[in-house]
Each structure stands twice: as C-alpha cells, then as structure tokens.
Amino acid sequence: MEDIIFGFYPIIELLKNNPKSFKKIYILDNKQSNNKLKEIFINIKKYSIPYYKTTRQWLNKKSKNNVHQGILGIIFLKKSKYHKNDIIKIIKKFKNPFILILDRITDPHNLGACIRTAVAAKVNIIILPKHHSSKLNSTVKKVSCGTSEILPIIFVNSLVQIIHLLKNNNITIIGADNKSKNIIYNNRIYFPICIIMGSENKGIRPIIKHNCDILLNIPLFNGINSLNVSVATGIFLFEIIRQNSF
Structure with a gap:
C-alpha cells in the first residue's frame, strides 16, 4: 500500500527522518530552483529515490487540489509497528x-x-x-x-x-x-x-x-x-x- 505527501517542508522533514519511506517523488516541470528544492535533490541523489517531472494538472489531481507547491512524494504506507x-x-x-x-x-x-x-x-x-x-x-x-x-x-x-x-x-x-x-x-x-x-x-x-x-x-x-x-x-x-x- 502507498500514500502521498506533498509540500516542501513535509517532504524535507520526511527525507531527514525516514528517507526509505519514499517510493518516488514528482516535481513540477520547469519548477524554479530554490534552496528547498536543492536540498530535496541532494537527498534524492543521496538515497537514490526515483523522481519524475510532471504537470501542474497532474499534481492538482493527485493532491486533490491541495497546496502542493509543485512537489509530491509517493510513500510506502506501512501499518503501525506499535500496538x-x-x-x-x-x-x-x-x-x-x-x-x-x-x-x-x-x-x-x-x-x-x-x-x-x-x-x-x-x-x-x-x-x-x-x-x-x-x-x-x-x-x-x-x-x-x-x-x-x-x-x-x-x-x-x-x-x-x-x-x-x-x-x-x-x-x-x-x-x-x-x-x-x-x-x-x-x-x-x-x-x-x-x-x-x-x-x-x-x-x-x-x-x-x-x-x-x-x-x-x-x-x-x-x-x-x-x-x-x-x-x-x-x-x-x-x-x-x-x-x-x-
């Protein structure tokens, strides 16, 4: 099973704390580079996470029109390891x-x-x-x-x-x-x-x-x-x- 996460700060924090949870990352094509995006690319390369360029329409649909900031991650949805x-x-x-x-x-x-x-x-x-x-x-x-x-x-x-x-x-x-x-x-x-x-x-x-x-x-x-x-x-x-x- 899988889930999504979107927005710069959530993705950066998850990359810091649990990078193996990412299955792939989608980034808006022609997205203007900034420090946050550079940080994400450093972690994408470091942890060999597949990434793809995509359209705003696709991101809007996938995020159900939430504010995604041009970036969205597909993550593995694991059952809680705690009981x-x-x-x-x-x-x-x-x-x-x-x-x-x-x-x-x-x-x-x-x-x-x-x-x-x-x-x-x-x-x-x-x-x-x-x-x-x-x-x-x-x-x-x-x-x-x-x-x-x-x-x-x-x-x-x-x-x-x-x-x-x-x-x-x-x-x-x-x-x-x-x-x-x-x-x-x-x-x-x-x-x-x-x-x-x-x-x-x-x-x-x-x-x-x-x-x-x-x-x-x-x-x-x-x-x-x-x-x-x-x-x-x-x-x-x-x-x-x-x-x-x-």
Whole structure:
C-alpha cells in the first residue's frame, strides 16, 4: 500500500527522518530552483529515490487540489509497528514519561497540528481512539510537516483501559476542560504526566473526565469560549515544560 505527501517542508522533514519511506517523488516541470528544492535533490541523489517531472494538472489531481507547491512524494504506507501492548514498554524507556492522548480529534488538520506541537514539546508517545479519530492520512502528514513519522502514535480500542494502565504505572492523568475551575497556571504539575485533549466543540468525553486525576483549564477573555485544539495543546504542553525546567 502507498500514500502521498506533498509540500516542501513535509517532504524535507520526511527525507531527514525516514528517507526509505519514499517510493518516488514528482516535481513540477520547469519548477524554479530554490534552496528547498536543492536540498530535496541532494537527498534524492543521496538515497537514490526515483523522481519524475510532471504537470501542474497532474499534481492538482493527485493532491486533490491541495497546496502542493509543485512537489509530491509517493510513500510506502506501512501499518503501525506499535500496538497497545507496547505502550508500557515505550514509556519505561524514559525517566519522566510525557504522554499525549487526543480524544475525538476528527479533523486531519487539527490532528496534524497537534502532532507537530507534540514533537516540538518532546512528547514521548501519542495515543488516540480507533473510533472517532482522524487517521494518519496525507493531510495529517502535510500539516504535521512529516513529524508523524518521528514518535510512536498508537490507536487503541479503549482510552479508559489505557488510562487505568497508565495510572497503575504512577502516571498522573490531566484532562483539559474549559469548565474546570482549576487554572493550569495555578497548579504545579510534575512528571510523569499524561495530558488528555479533546475536540474544540465537544472536549473530552465525560467518561474520560471521570477517570482523570485532575481537570485543568486555560483562562480565556473577551467572550472567547474555546481555543483551537492544537493551540490549546501547545499551551498545555509548553506550560508543563516551563514548570519542569526550573
């Protein structure tokens, strides 16, 4: 099976992190050379990746009229090498595990942005429900700029079961909830931690909230009731990093 990835930054990042995933690369004929394109050609030559010149019409059709910037890669689509049974094995590799659970993130743009933010924040593993969650499609890969290949991303049948598993391994479960009276900046948060983020409209499910150790919110002003989930995820993750860096 195969999938596509398009745009300069996603392709460059994937070339850096997993060049063997490329089957071939297509480049717009007469595409004006720039530093990004030169970098891509260096990696194409280095890893002997087949490449072809093509038309804008072909790229538009293949990318379903997304912004491809004149470049598109065909990549091998592999099944995840991780399973729910690997979760504890993975977190035990780290002194202070940092885990992100994303509940009901169905928009691939939001999922891709959350993944990129998680990688930037040095999250060790992302866990998602198999149902009511976007899959790791080409849009997710593009928005995440290829970072979806960097850290373990595991889909599970039951988040509640995983939460209990994490609790049994002394990991604090923190849920994001805009109705909570506990403000994230007023609470001292120590590793090991699992942050749970929900969709912008619905938040995390009630059964998930019930199983959290604490629910925290981000104070908002001027009548704004919620933030985009990727923005909220960034605030939570980097506030935790700030607290644990001093």
